[in-house]
Amino acid sequence: MTVLEASGVVVSRGTREVARADRLAIEEGETLAILGPNGAGKTSLLLALAALLPRQGELRLRGEPLRDELAYRRRIGVVFQRPLLLDRSVRDNAALGAELRGATRAESRRRAMETLTRLGVAHLADRPAAAISGGEAQRVSIARALAVSPELLFLDEPFAALDAPTRESLIADLARLLREERITTVLVTHDRDEALALADRVAVLIGGRLRQLDRTEKVFAEPIDAEVAAFVGVENVLAARVETATDEITLMRVGGATIAATAAPPTEPNVLLLIAPDDVVLSRGRETTSERNVFDARVQAVEPIGRRVRVTLDCGFQLVAHVTRQSARELALAPEQRIVASFKATVPHLLPAHRDLDSP
Amino acid sequence: MELIAQGIAEAIQRLVTLDPDVRDAASASLVVSGSATALAVLSGIPLGTYLGLARFRGRSFFLSLVNTGMGLPPVAVGLFVAILVWRSGPLGGLDWYCTRPAMVTAQYLLAAPTVIGLTAVAIQSVDPMLRLQLLALGATRWQLAMLLVQETRLLLLTAVMAGFGAVISEIGASLMVGCNVKGDTRILTTAIALDTSKGEFGSAIALAVILLVLVFAINAVTTWAQQRPRPA
Numbered sequence: 001m002t003v004l005e006a007s008g009v010v011v012s013r014g015t016r017e018v019a020r021a022d023r024l025a026i027e028e029g030e031t032l033a034i035l036g037p038n039g040a041g042k043t044s045l046l047l048a049l050a051a052l053l054p055r056q057g058e059l060r061l062r063g064e065p066l067r068d069e070l071a072y073r074r075r076i077g078v079v080f081q082r083p084l085l086l087d088r089s090v091r092d093n094a095a096l097g098a099e100l101r102g103a104t105r106a107e108s109r110r111r112a113m114e115t116l117t118r119l120g121v122a123h124l125a126d127r128p129a130a131a132i133s134g135g136e137a138q139r140v141s142i143a144r145a146l147a148v149s150p151e152l153l154f155l156d157e158p159f160a161a162l163d164a165p166t167r168e169s170l171i172a173d174l175a176r177l178l179r180e181e182r183i184t185t186v187l188v189t190h191d192r193d194e195a196l197a198l199a200d201r202v203a204v205l206i207g208g209r210l211r212q213l214d215r216t217e218k219v220f221a222e223p224i225d226a227e228v229a230a231f232v233g234v235e236n237v238l239a240a241r242v243e244t245a246t247d248e249i250t251l252m253r254v255g256g257a258t259i260a261a262t263a264a265p266p267t268e269p270n271v272l273l274l275i276a277p278d279d280v281v282l283s284r285g286r287e288t289t290s291e292r293n294v295f296d297a298r299v300q301a302v303e304p305i306g307r308r309v310r311v312t313l314d315c316g317f318q319l320v321a322h323v324t325r326q327s328a329r330e331l332a333l334a335p336e337q338r339i340v341a342s343f344k345a346t347v348p349h350l351l352p353a354h355r356d357l358d359s360p
Numbered sequence: 361m362e363l364i365a366q367g368i369a370e371a372i373q374r375l376v377t378l379d380p381d382v383r384d385a386a387s388a389s390l391v392v393s394g395s396a397t398a399l400a401v402l403s404g405i406p407l408g409t410y411l412g413l414a415r416f417r418g419r420s421f422f423l424s425l426v427n428t429g430m431g432l433p434p435v436a437v438g439l440f441v442a443i444l445v446w447r448s449g450p451l452g453g454l455d456w457y458c459t460r461p462a463m464v465t466a467q468y469l470l471a472a473p474t475v476i477g478l479t480a481v482a483i484q485s486v487d488p489m490l491r492l493q494l495l496a497l498g499a500t501r502w503q504l505a506m507l508l509v510q511e512t513r514l515l516l517l518t519a520v521m522a523g524f525g526a527v528i529s530e531i532g533a534s535l536m537v538g539c540n541v542k543g544d545t546r547i548l549t550t551a552i553a554l555d556t557s558k559g560e561f562g563s564a565i566a567l568a569v570i571l572l573v574l575v576f577a578i579n580a581v582t583t584w585a586q587q588r589p590r591p592a
Binding site: 070074 | 487489490492493494495496497498499500503507510511
């Protein structure tokens with residue numbers, strides 16, 4: 001069942017349109033991530049969907065058109081980037097939503113204790129909100145939103161202000177909670193890992209427009225265009241020309257090299273070939289790989305990025321690979337080193353060529 | 361030096377023995393300034409909250425008026441209230457001239473802009489995201505206003521203290537409309553001025569000590585309120 005349906009929703013600041021969703025439906029029990037870069041209009045869209053910002057268009061909650069904003073807001077829950085707790089005890093903070101919606105004090109506190117327990121912070125109930133850590137405060141904020149049993153939960157980058165260990169543990173707990181209790185959720189984030197960890201479907205918002213809306217795996221594996229590809233981490237976007245195409249394999253020319261792909265080619269010969277850096281394998285020699293696409297490469301640059309290492313290669317065309325730090329150590333990766341790069345024929349995703357990119 | 365030493369000794373003696381003149385002036389000050397501040401709080405906090413939250417045409421002009429009111433010269437207010445309550449004035453029928461109600465009125469006019477202005481600033485200083493969070497939790501406009509008042513209660517306490525501080529130490533308006541009647545409208549400031557003009561420094565110092573203690577207590581509470589930790 002569709003919980004929220006947004007049609008023709010437009011958010012503007014003055015005369016400037018900052019976000020638009022022509023049609024967006026959130027289904028019962030699913031988590032939809034609105035993923036996009038900073039300034040894409042994600043938060044504006046979320047606030048509009050939560051009836052917290054003036055907007056054009058129509059919102060329907062379980063088929064009912066939004067007429068009374070207060071009544072609508074009393075059926076949803078919202079968690080923001082910062083916990084935004086009041087200067088009172090943790091328990092009273094968690095009970096606030098239920099109390100504002102007319103529950104008795106005792107009932108509000110009972111519900112608050114229930115959700116504080118589910119979020120693992122019940123032991124802090126009597127502490128003043130000012131005396132708990134940022135991670136604990138965000139757990140309390142989530143507990144406060146869940147204590148009202150929302151029909152729809154909005155999360156606006158709730159992990160963005162947390163340190164890495166706190167963030168990871170909260171994401172894991174929230175993922176379990178959303179899955180087990182089938183809470184219908186809209187998550188706004190710029191972080192791909194958060195979307196991958198929590199979302200059933202992803203809507204990519206770039207420049208205020210929803211560019212792709214699909215199952216999470218599909219968006220990450222088959223981005224709809226080069227810009228979405230770049231945002232979901234597919235760094236290798238290669239202009240290629242189809243040489244031959246059969247039912248099983250498509251062979252394409254990229255620079256001086258030939259790349260094989262199992263994906264069916266678009267109708268036109270000029271294509272964009274998308275390869276996720278995580279899918280590129282590096283090895284010392286050709287004998288250690290059984291991949292269809294194998295290239296002798298020269299290392300151009302080696303840059304640590306968090307737990308991974310980004311390796312830029314010259315294979316006759318430029319290719320970026322992400323490897324673990326351990327692999328980088330074992331392969332002794334350094335600029336100018338010769339190496340073998342390979343990837344499976346199932347890896348490349350093909351798109352019609354963008355007119356701004358040069359064809360080979 | 362001898363004059364100062366004598367004055368201090370007499371002041372101590374008057375304070376220790378709870379001299380009736382000192383006691384009367386101190387209690388009159390507390391009653392008049394306390395009443396004026398209470399009225400300023402009752403009207404100023406709702407009005408300041410409205411000004412802090414609402415957006416309407418002329419709001420900036422109204423806020424400018426309030427800010428101007430925060431710097432009103434007490435003698436100008438005294439003159440205005442004196443004309444109002446003068447026997448032939450618009451409120452002459454009340455027979456308030458040289459009475460405590462006239463002093464309370466004058467002090468209210470001095471304290472109210474401070475309470476209104478600082479309340480509006482306190483409400484405006486609340487993180488706009490907190491307002492959205494409260495609305496998202498299902499707060500009505502009324503609930504939102506009440507929660508914001510609760511949330512800024514320490515800043516509002518500062519507003520109240522500032523209002524009280526402004527009137528407890530003023531002299532011009534109180535002297536003009538209260539007439540400094542002994543045992544009735546004689547308050548700490550007017551009594552200090554009178555005793556000083558008569559050379560009765562012991563009494564003046566004793567009264568000044570009480571006034572300073574009151575002002576110190578106000579500032580101590582205000583400082584405590586401002587330095588308290590806040591939630592994330």
